[in-house]
Every structure is written in structure tokens, then in C-alpha cells.
Amino acid sequence: MNVHFHSYDAVIVGAGGAGLRAAIEVAGSVRTAVLTKLYPTRSHTGAAQGGMCAALANVEEDYWEWHAFDTVKGSDYLGDQPAIDIMCREAIDAVIDLEHMGMAFSRTPQGRIDQRRFGGHTRNHGEAPVRRSCYAADRTGHMILQTLYQQCVAKEVNFFNEFQVFDVLFEGEGKDRRTAGVVAYELETGDLHVFTSKGVLFATGGYGKMFRVSSNAHTLTGDGPGLLFKRGIPMQDLEFYQFHPTGIYGFGILLSEAARGEGGILRNGLGERFMERVAPTVKDLAPRDMVSRAIHAEIKEGRGAGPSKDYIYLDLTHLPPEQIDAKLPDITDFARTYLGIEPKKDPIPIQPTAHYAMGGIPTNVHGEVVIDGEGTIVPGLYAAGECACVSVHGANRLGTNSLLDIVVFGRRGGRAMADYVTSVDHPTIGRGAEEPVKARIEELKAGSGTEKVAEIRSTLQEAMTRDASVVRTEESLLDSLATIEDLKKRYTQIKIDDKSDVFNYDLTEALELGHLLDLAHGLVVGALARKESRGAHWRDDFPTRDDKNWMKHTLAHLEDDGSIRLDYKPVIGGKYEPMERKY
Amino acid sequence: MTVTEDKTPSTSPAKAELVRVHMRIKRYDPATDTRPRWQEFEVEMSPGDRVLDALHIVKWSQDGTLTFRRSCAHGVCGSDAMVINGENRLACVNLIRDLGTELVIEPIRGLSVIKDLVVDMEPFFAQYKSVLPFLIAKDDPGYKERLQSPEDRERYDDTTKCILCACCTTSCPVYWANSEYVGPAAIVNAHRFIFDSRDDAGQDRLDILNQKSGVWRCRTSFNCTEACPRGIKVTQAIEEVKRAILYDRV
Numbered sequence: 001m002n003v004h005f006h007s008y009d010a011v012i013v014g015a016g017g018a019g020l021r022a023a024i025e026v027a028g029s030v031r032t033a034v035l036t037k038l039y040p041t042r043s044h045t046g047a048a049q050g051g052m053c054a055a056l057a058n059v060e061e062d063y064w065e066w067h068a069f070d071t072v073k074g075s076d077y078l079g080d081q082p083a084i085d086i087m088c089r090e091a092i093d094a095v096i097d098l099e100h101m102g103m104a105f106s107r108t109p110q111g112r113i114d115q116r117r118f119g120g121h122t123r124n125h126g127e128a129p130v131r132r133s134c135y136a137a138d139r140t141g142h143m144i145l146q147t148l149y150q151q152c153v154a155k156e157v158n159f160f161n162e163f164q165v166f167d168v169l170f171e172g173e174g175k176d177r178r179t180a181g182v183v184a185y186e187l188e189t190g191d192l193h194v195f196t197s198k199g200v201l202f203a204t205g206g207y208g209k210m211f212r213v214s215s216n217a218h219t220l221t222g223d224g225p226g227l228l229f230k231r232g233i234p235m236q237d238l239e240f241y242q243f244h245p246t247g248i249y250g251f252g253i254l255l256s257e258a259a260r261g262e263g264g265i266l267r268n269g270l271g272e273r274f275m276e277r278v279a280p281t282v283k284d285l286a287p288r289d290m291v292s293r294a295i296h297a298e299i300k301e302g303r304g305a306g307p308s309k310d311y312i313y314l315d316l317t318h319l320p321p322e323q324i325d326a327k328l329p330d331i332t333d334f335a336r337t338y339l340g341i342e343p344k345k346d347p348i349p350i351q352p353t354a355h356y357a358m359g360g361i362p363t364n365v366h367g368e369v370v371i372d373g374e375g376t377i378v379p380g381l382y383a384a385g386e387c388a389c390v391s392v393h394g395a396n397r398l399g400t401n402s403l404l405d406i407v408v409f410g411r412r413g414g415r416a417m418a419d420y421v422t423s424v425d426h427p428t429i430g431r432g433a434e435e436p437v438k439a440r441i442e443e444l445k446a447g448s449g450t451e452k453v454a455e456i457r458s459t460l461q462e463a464m465t466r467d468a469s470v471v472r473t474e475e476s477l478l479d480s481l482a483t484i485e486d487l488k489k490r491y492t493q494i495k496i497d498d499k500s501d502v503f504n505y506d507l508t509e510a511l512e513l514g515h516l517l518d519l520a521h522g523l524v525v526g527a528l529a530r531k532e533s534r535g536a537h538w539r540d541d542f543p544t545r546d547d548k549n550w551m552k553h554t555l556a557h558l559e560d561d562g563s564i565r566l567d568y569k570p571v572i573g574g575k576y577e578p579m580e581r582k583y
Numbered sequence: 584m585t586v587t588e589d590k591t592p593s594t595s596p597a598k599a600e601l602v603r604v605h606m607r608i609k610r611y612d613p614a615t616d617t618r619p620r621w622q623e624f625e626v627e628m629s630p631g632d633r634v635l636d637a638l639h640i641v642k643w644s645q646d647g648t649l650t651f652r653r654s655c656a657h658g659v660c661g662s663d664a665m666v667i668n669g670e671n672r673l674a675c676v677n678l679i680r681d682l683g684t685e686l687v688i689e690p691i692r693g694l695s696v697i698k699d700l701v702v703d704m705e706p707f708f709a710q711y712k713s714v715l716p717f718l719i720a721k722d723d724p725g726y727k728e729r730l731q732s733p734e735d736r737e738r739y740d741d742t743t744k745c746i747l748c749a750c751c752t753t754s755c756p757v758y759w760a761n762s763e764y765v766g767p768a769a770i771v772n773a774h775r776f777i778f779d780s781r782d783d784a785g786q787d788r789l790d791i792l793n794q795k796s797g798v799w800r801c802r803t804s805f806n807c808t809e810a811c812p813r814g815i816k817v818t819q820a821i822e823e824v825k826r827a828i829l830y831d832r833v
């Protein structure tokens with residue numbers, strides 16, 4: 001196996017919205033390499049549909065403080081308020097910044113950036129839905145990703161496309177360690193590349209592929225969090241995983257909340273608008289955790305639709321066809337393509353789908369990775385985007401706040417890293433930095449194992465969707481824990497068919513599965529311990545929020561023996577005191 | 584809405600009768616093959632499954648060496664362009680139900696094959712980059728958004744949809760014959776900025792596309808438009824660029 005060596009001041013791992021936004025910030029001033037396992041424009045940011053919230057007040061009165069209040073409440077009071085304030089205040093700047101870069105926002109008749117309603121976003125602390133989401137039809141993420149990539153092309157950012165990172169390097173030990181680079185695998189050749197670097201920013205996106213029904217791309221396997229977890233970095237709040245209410249039945253492909261923002265209605269098998277009962281004020285535009293649970297309840301109580309009564313309808317049939325074509329062209333096409341249904345005439349069968357990781361690599365508001373409750377950082381190590389946990393989303397993210405998160409904290413992380421790397425000298429790495437990755441790959445290729453990667457992965461996905469999703473109990477979580485522990489044992493015996501060097505996705509899928517197993521393990525152990533219901537984490541056996549004992553963040557540690565150890569750190573409060581979440 | 588008349592989606596477990604799908608796939612392993620070879624596979628699929636699902640079944644249960652790119656699985660990332668039954672398509676937006684149970688799958692043409700269905704995308708992205716595919720605006724809008732009327736926004740809407748999948752460029756007979764031609768995808772991305780009212784570098788892009796590798800190579804055969812999975816009117820965009828060159832600006 002050939003090994004190549006590179007030296008940079010800064011390395012960014014991932015080229016979705018967060019990685020690209022960071023690159024724009026860093027690349028001008030610092031020698032930077034951006035490593036990505038996909039061509040940048042293929043990152044899953046491009047799949048985002050609905051919009052990005054900012055209190056521009058272009059179409060009605062709005063203030064960033066209202067946005068912050070909604071985000072805190074939406075987070076079920078697990079979000080850190082100083083970080084939320086920063087995000088909501090800088091949102092306005094971030095949208096204008098994107099417009100200046102060329103982003104093709106949808107416009108008002110006056111030519112200003114148009115805004116629409118979205119779940120959980122309200123005027124004046126919950127009075128009524130507010131038009132806060134800036135959008136480009138139902139392809140906002142595509143436009144953001146393209147715009148950021150275009151700017152990187154203009155700035156001649158140095159990309160290493162189809163380079164997959166499998167390890168992070170440190171100089172020194174324990175408390176004295178600092179970041180020293182990464183080890184990447186080049187897909188086209190099978191060669192290893194060691195990048196020494198003063199700073200490394202992870203922006204590898206989510207890990208929704210641990211669930212069977214998921215809106216996430218096949219490549220969203222939690223590589224960044226997974227490899228850091230293995231290197232002793234704790235993961236925060238993994239048990240908070242969001243299930244989006246409206247995935248296309250059977251596929252999990254997302255139909256954006258924008259469909260409801262434009263007036264779409266959820267109906268059960270009897271045709272009832274059941275959200276009226278659950279959230280009398282905002283109805284179908286309640287936050288996702290509530291809507292997903294309401295759908296779960298309708299189905300469980302026998303009011304689902306279809307022969308197995310296992311789905312719900314998203315009804316757009318009453319919307320003017322021109323509005324559907326102008327505002328929701330892509331998602332209505334998805335319904336046509338995958339279900340053969342014309343949404344202008346027939347309601348669309350939907351079910352909740354695994355969507356977004358609120359948890360991940362713990363960071364502060366500068367994108368620096370924080371490893372404990374005291375705010376201790378690992379110098380040179382940064383994370384941003386869905387793989388990170390700042391935490392601005394707490395126990396439940398509001399729609400549109402992730403596109404916002406990735407640009408705000410991508411920029412902040414990039415800026416902090418650029419400052420840091422200009423103030424320190426170059427790290428040194430020992431000989432054989434690539435050895436662990438090299439050994440693992442050689443072992444897999446030589447492999448005498450018997451277990452199939454695809455089988456372990458689908459068993460994991462089944463178990464997670466069945467036992468650790470919208471509604472959890474001690475019993476269901478113990479079941480999923482037993483499955484994961486068994487799968488982790490079987491994982492040590494995997495075999496792959498492809499032993500070649502060139503584009504060996506058989507090999508990379510095998511390595512990705514290791515990340516999914518560890519992160520699922522952390523998720524389930526965290527969920528078992530958390531004996532309350534908060535945001536997306538709902539325990540049927542503990543159906544209330546318990547602020548006295550549980551208003552705290554979970555930190556999961558992956559131990560050398562493969563077990564998970566938990567500790568906790570306090571939530572950072574602010575001006576909003578916890579209250580009951582009613583909509 | 585009608586709830587009594589039950590529209591059962593084809594993916595419903597209740598309706599999931601399986602069909603046998605026969606696949607012929609063009610394969611090439613640079614380590615062992617001197618030229619591409621055909622291999623056949625049989626898989627059981629439900630009619631509502633995607634061609635991509637069928638490829639996954641092969642890869643995951645029959646032959647892990649079968650190699651193709653993919654990510655989003657619903658037609659938004661542009662990874663899985665391939666020739667399916669003679670036409671350029673994304674494997675993830677075509678269902679067995681629509682294409683039938685006989686599938687012939689080959690890599691897209693005009694870019695060199697690296698392994699199986701994976702081709703070298705570097706020339707394609709280099710051509711994309713050659714047309715200045717980014718906003719160049721000379722004004723300083725200060726701390727506020729630029730205004731753009733809905734009509735001006737609509738003017739370039741169609742070409743903003745491009746996902747850089749290369750279906751168009753690799754269906755173009757002119758591109759097959761001469762890889763110097765920048766190709767329809769690059770022109771689409773130039774169009775996106777030439778017709779954006781906020782942009783000031785339209786003339787520079789028109790000059791680039793007026794060169795011998797530019798728009799004049801296009802012979803208006805519409806293959807590209809038919810191939811585009813995003814429904815972009817590619818040939819029309821090329822025509823608009825040609826007209827802009829001829830009649831000086833948009």
C-alpha cells in the first residue's frame with residue numbers, strides 16, 4: 001500500500017454546507033486542504049428543501065429574539081442559550097452573506113428575499129406562526145450548496161475529492177495533546193495519505209443510516225464522530241435523534257415541512273385533521289417531535305391509512321396548483337416518481353423518517369471541540385455542522401435551523417481555526433502514523449471472517465427503527481442494546497468480497513459500518529439512562545420532562561473494551577426559564 | 584380529499600409481490616481486465632423499487648466487487664448517472680415498474696471508465712470550472728440584500744436546478760467525438776449566471792463560450808435535454824447563449 005505525505009496549516013474534513021462555509025473563511029489566508037469522500041456538490045446539504053430561518057422581517061414583523069425564544073422552546077430547554085442567541089442574531093448576516101455570494105433565493109414582489117412559515121417558528125413567543133424561513137422553492141439546500149461551492153471555485157480552494165478520512169492524529173498524550181492531522185484513504189487508488197496539519201475541522205454530516213427508514217443519504221455514516229469517538233473524544237446527546245414526520249411511505253424520502261408551511265394538512269385514515277387536537281394553536285406546524293409522536297399515536301390506535309393502517313396522509317389537494325408548482329415542485333415530483341401519485345389530486349402516504357442528529361461532537365461557539373463539563377478543549381480540533389453539537393438544537397431541532405447552523409458555525413469554526421493556526425508552530429507526528437488504518441485495511445482484505453457487512457447493517461437498521469425511534473421504552477431499548485452488542489461481536493468477523501485497490505466501496509462500507517455501530521451503541525445507552533421524555537427522546541415509561549434530574553447534557557465515552565460510559569454536563573441557561581411546551 | 588377510495592402505494596408491504604429482474608452489467612476491473620466484459624445477474628425486486636436498489640441487492644448479497652457511485656438515492660446529488668437500457672439516467676429515480684425486468688446497464692460514455700460504472704469525472708468538472716461558474720458582481724450592496732424582481736429571478740431559474748450529474752454532456756454526440764467541447768452542463772452553468780440580473784461578467788462568459796470549444800460546436804440534437812433528470816431545457820439554454828453572443832448581450 002502506497003503512503004503519501006502532505007503538510008498543511010489547516011485541514012477541513014467534509015465539503016457539505018459546513019465544510020464549504022469554513023473553507024471560504026480559511027482558504028484565503030491559510031494553506032488549507034479540504035478532504036471529502038464525495039464530490040462537494042454531492043453532499044447531503046443539497047437534499048435540504050424547506051429553508052433557512054432568519055428574522056429578516058421582510059414580510060412581517062420579526063426579531064431575532066423571537067427566533068431565539070422559539071429555538072430554546074423547540075429544544076425542550078436542552079439547548080445552550082448563549083449559543084442559540086449567537087446563531088439567531090448572526091442568522092440575518094448569514095442570509096445576506098449568502099445573497100451576496102449569489103444565492104438564488106425566492107423573492108417577494110418588491111424583490112426582497114421571500115420568507116415563509118415553518119414548524120415551531122412563531123411571532124411574539126408563540127402567538128401564531130411567523131414567516132421567517134428564507135427559501136429557494138423547495139431546493140434551498142441545493143442552492144446553498146451550489147453557491148458555497150461556486151465561491152470555493154472562485155477562491156481556488158484546494159479540494160481532495162474522493163478522499164475518505166479514517167483517523168485523526170495527535171501530538172503528545174493526555175492533557176497535553178494537540179491536533180496534528182488526519183489519515184485519508186484515496187478511493188481512486190487505494191493509497192493512504194497522511195496530512196500533518198495544525199488544525200483540523202470535522203464537517204462530516206449526520207449518521208441517519210443507522211435507521212432503516214431514513215431521509216439520509218447512503219453515505220451519512222457518522223465518520224467524523226465515529227473516528228473521534230474511537231480516539232477518546234466523548235459524544236454529546238446522542239440519544240436525541242430527530243424523526244421527521246413526513247417521509248414518503250416505504251422510502252423515507254423527505255417531504256419538507258414547507259409543504260405544511262404552504263398550507264398542507266396531515267390527515268389520518270378517517271380523514272381527520274388530528275393535529276388540531278394535539279396543538280390547537282399551530283396545528284400542523286407544531287415542532288417535529290410532537291407531530292411524529294402524534295402520527296405514531298394515530299397509527300397505534302388504529303387510525304392509520306392503507307391496508308395495514310400503517311401510514312398517514314399529507315394532503316395538498318386543496319392548495320392552488322400554481323402554488324404547488326411554484327413553491328413545492330421537487331417534493332411533489334418525488335411523490336409522482338416514487339409512489340405514482342399526483343399530489344394535486346390525491347393525498348400522499350407518509351410516515352416518520354429518521355432525519356437529523358441533534359447530538360454529536362461537543363463544541364463551543366467557536367467550533368472548538370470540548371471534551372468535558374469544564375470546557376477543556378483539544379487545541380487545533382474543530383467541528384461544525386450536523387456532526388457537531390454546539391448545542392443549539394438541544395433535544396429537538398426546529399426546521400430550517402440546521403442550514404442556519406452549518407453556515408453560522410461553519411464560518412465561526414473556520415475563523416477560529418484560521419486564527420489558531422497562525423499562532424502556533426507545526427506539529428510533528430511520529431513515524432507510522434498511518435499504521436492503525438493500514439493494518440485495519442490489510443486485515444479486512446486478508447480477512448478470514450464469515451460475517452456479511454450488509455447483513456449486520458440491515459439488522460442494525462431494523463433494530464434501531466423498531467426499538468429506538470419515535471417512542472422508546474426500557475424494554476425496547478434493552479432489546480436494541482442486546483442487538484447492538486451482538487452485532488459488534490459479529491462485526492469483528494466481517495469479510496469483504498472486493499480485495500482490490502481501485503474504488504473499493506466494499507471496503508469503505510465495511511469501515512463505515514463500524515462508526516454506525518459505535519454511535520448507535522452510544523445512542524441507546526444514553527437513551528436507556530435518560531429516564532424522562534424530552535424533545536425527540538420519548539420514553540413511554542417516563543412520559544414527562546424531569547428538569548430536576550435531567551436538564552443536563554449527556555457525554556458518552558467509548559471505552560477501550562468497546563463499552564459505553566456516561567457522564568453529564570450542565571445546560572447553559574439564559575433569559576428563558578423552562579416552562580411547559582404547548583403549541 | 585378522498586379517503587374512502589384507497590390509494591395503496593406500490594411499496595406497501597401488502598402489495599409487494601416480487602418480480603424477477605434480469606440485469607446485464609458492463610464491468611471493468613483495471614487490475615484484471617484488458618477490456619470491459621458483460622456479467623449477468625438475477626434479483627428479486629418489488630416493482631416499486633429503484634434500479635439503484637437492484638444494484639445494491641447485487642452488491643450486498645451476490646457480488647461485493649460490483650462498483651458504482653451513489654449517495655442521496657432520490658435524484659438530488661447527481662452521483663449515479665449511468666446508461667440504463669440505452670439511455671442516460673440516474674439509477675435512483677428510475678423504478679423497475681417503469682423500465683421493466685430486463686435491464687442493461689453500462690457506464691456513461693465520453694469519460695474514461697475507471698472501474699465498472701465509475702468514470703473519471705475530472706474532465707467534466709474542469710470544463711464546468713472553465714466558464715466562471717460563480718457570481719461576479721461589481722457593486723457593493725453594503726449590509727443589505729440586493730433586490731431582484733421575481734421576473735428577473737425567474738429568468739435563470741431553470742438552469743439553477745443543475746446537479747452536475749453529467750447525464751447531458753455524456754449523451755452528446757459532439758462531446759463523444761471531441762472531448763474539447765465544453766459540453767452542455769458547463770453551458771447550463773454559464774447560463775445560470777449570464778442571465779442573473781445581479782451578475783456583471785456575462786460578457787466574459789460569452790467570450791469563453793464563443794471560442795472554438797464553446798457553444799458553436801453544438802448541433803442542436805436535443806439528446807442532452809432528453810437526458811437531463813432535472814428536466815432542464817438544456818438545448819434551449821444553449822440556444823439562448825448562442826443568441827446572446829450573436830446579438831450582443833441578453
Ligand SMILES: Cc1cc2nc3c(=O)[nH]c(=O)nc-3n(C[C@H](O)[C@H](O)[C@H](O)COP(=O)(O)OP(=O)(O)OC[C@H]3O[C@@H](n4cnc5c(N)ncnc54)[C@H](O)[C@@H]3O)c2cc1C
Nearest residue numbers: 014015016017018037045050051165205385386400402403
Ligand atoms: C432531505 C433533507 C432535507 C433537509 N431540509 C432541511 C431544511 O430545509 N432546512 C434545514 O435547516 N435543514 C434541513 N436538513 C438538514 C440539513 O440539510 C443538514 O443537517 C445539513 O445540510 C448538514 O450539513 P453538513 O455540512 O453538516 O453535512 P453534509 O452536507 O452531509 O456533508 C457532509 C460532508 O462530509 C463528507 N464526509 C463524510 N465523511 C467523510 C470522511 N470520512 N472523509 C471525508 N469526507 C467525509 C462528505 O463527502 C460531505 O461532503 C435536511 C436534511 C435532509 C436529509
Ligand code: SF4
Nearest residue numbers: 755801802804805807
Ligand atoms: S443539443 Fe448540443 S449539447 Fe445537446 S446533445 Fe445536441 S449537440 Fe450536444
Ligand code: SF4
Nearest residue numbers: 745746748749751811
Ligand atoms: S444540466 Fe441536467 S443532465 Fe446536465 S449535469 Fe445538470 S442536471 Fe445533469
Ligand code: FES
Nearest residue numbers: 654656660661675
Ligand atoms: S444517488 Fe443521488 S442522484 Fe442518484
